[in-house]
Amino acid sequence: MEIFQVGGSVRDELLGRTVQDRDWVVVGAQPAQLEALGFRPVGKDFPVFLHPDTHEEYALARTERKSGHGYRGFVVHASPEVTLDQDLARRDLTINAIARRADGTLVDPFDGLHDLRLGVLRHVGPAFAEDPVRILRVARFAARFGFVVAPQTMALMKAMVADGEADHLVPERVWQELSRGLMEARPARMFEVLRACGALSRVLPEVEHLFALADADGDAGHHILHVLDHAAAIGQPLEVRYALLMHQSERAAGPGGDAVAVARAVSERIRAPNDCRDLAALAARWLGTVQRALALDAAAVLALLTATDAWRRPERFAQLLAVARVDVQGRPGAADVPFPQAARLQAALAASLAVDAAAIAAARDDPRAIPERIRAARLSAITHATHVNPS
Numbered sequence: 001m002e003i004f005q006v007g008g009s010v011r012d013e014l015l016g017r018t019v020q021d022r023d024w025v026v027v028g029a030q031p032a033q034l035e036a037l038g039f040r041p042v043g044k045d046f047p048v049f050l051h052p053d054t055h056e057e058y059a060l061a062r063t064e065r066k067s068g069h070g071y072r073g074f075v076v077h078a079s080p081e082v083t084l085d086q087d088l089a090r091r092d093l094t095i096n097a098i099a100r101r102a103d104g105t106l107v108d109p110f111d112g113l114h115d116l117r118l119g120v121l122r123h124v125g126p127a128f129a130e131d132p133v134r135i136l137r138v139a140r141f142a143a144r145f146g147f148v149v150a151p152q153t154m155a156l157m158k159a160m161v162a163d164g165e166a167d168h169l170v171p172e173r174v175w176q177e178l179s180r181g182l183m184e185a186r187p188a189r190m191f192e193v194l195r196a197c198g199a200l201s202r203v204l205p206e207v208e209h210l211f212a213l214a215d216a217d218g219d220a221g222h223h224i225l226h227v228l229d230h231a232a233a234i235g236q237p238l239e240v241r242y243a244l245l246m247h248q249s250e251r252a253a254g255p256g257g258d259a260v261a262v263a264r265a266v267s268e269r270i271r272a273p274n275d276c277r278d279l280a281a282l283a284a285r286w287l288g289t290v291q292r293a294l295a296l297d298a299a300a301v302l303a304l305l306t307a308t309d310a311w312r313r314p315e316r317f318a319q320l321l322a323v324a325r326v327d328v329q330g331r332p333g334a335a336d337v338p339f340p341q342a343a344r345l346q347a348a349l350a351a352s353l354a355v356d357a358a359a360i361a362a363a364r365d366d367p368r369a370i371p372e373r374i375r376a377a378r379l380s381a382i383t384h385a386t387h388v389n390p391s
Helices: 008-015 031-036 084-089 112-118 126-130 133-145 151-162 171-182 187-197 205-210 220-233 238-246 249-253 259-269 274-291 298-307 314-329 340-353 357-362 367-386
Strands: 002-006 023-027 048-050 057-060 062-066 074-078
Touching: 002 008, 002 084, 008 112, 023 084, 031 048, 031 057, 062 084, 126 151, 133 151, 133 171, 133 187, 151 187, 171 187, 171 238, 187 220, 205 220, 205 249, 220 238, 220 314, 238 259, 238 274, 238 314, 249 259, 249 274, 259 274, 274 298, 274 314, 274 340, 298 340, 298 367, 314 340, 340 367, 357 367
Parallel strands: 023 057
Antiparallel strands: 002 023, 048 057, 062 074
């Protein structure tokens, strides 16, 4: 039995990046041998075990054979006869197919170290084409490392899209890779790669459509790329980045279309979590209103706070303001453009939150008048906080 460190942790160590988790491959062993050493089996589709002390994953060396469409369409074979090179050959990219022995020496049968030095994402072999998730992974790695995609790999990805493999991507894996790519250092690169191979039109046709919509400032698609990279540069969370991806929904919907419906439909299709769905829908509906905040009277500000449920969800309202700010400051050369709209709306929210609705409700008065009394108190508070006249 031999144990090798493999995959992303080896790659990241070679790049001098922080390593969070290490994965290991065990060659020449049976499951019973690992269990006898205290390893706990956890793999459903193939033998994977957790180390009794470190809880890191140890997988038996294995090969895979294509048996159907998608990433689930594989037959896995794990046995003591499977060699390390055979196990590495099933991996996606050469930079992920490097192993390290216990003595620190590298096993690199596909020249992954060379590609690391060149900054190239290159597929290991023709088996790459058997799993469409690898298209998304290549795009995500481009966003993380800034590497270029090898011409042969790009050609293979284009062929996979043309053959319909991208149509078999399951929503959960699309969201998993998309969300991770949005949180990389340069999320725009992910979408550039997906566009280059044709996969964006299959995975997110609503976003692909934006690249054909040009105005005086350029097309809407490239605007999204700019604001996504700006959001990454200033450390915005996933919810804000996803809302920025969806914030041009009114243009994707076309004349007379429903921007909120488009945002919700995309979120449903790719199984985006509720926090991301809700913020994307709010941005699709209210982003323009937020950006016009300096021109709103107190009644319009109150209506905005009511419609966005800002009193119960102030953190989400703050994220909506962040989306609006990044949409302005993420344009080329606009990083230092002031955005006083956010301060005005935050002041209005703080003032209206200070209104004691419970005390108003407890006053001995006609219960039917309570909602209007609360509204009037909030309107007065907003008027004084923002120095505008109510309508």
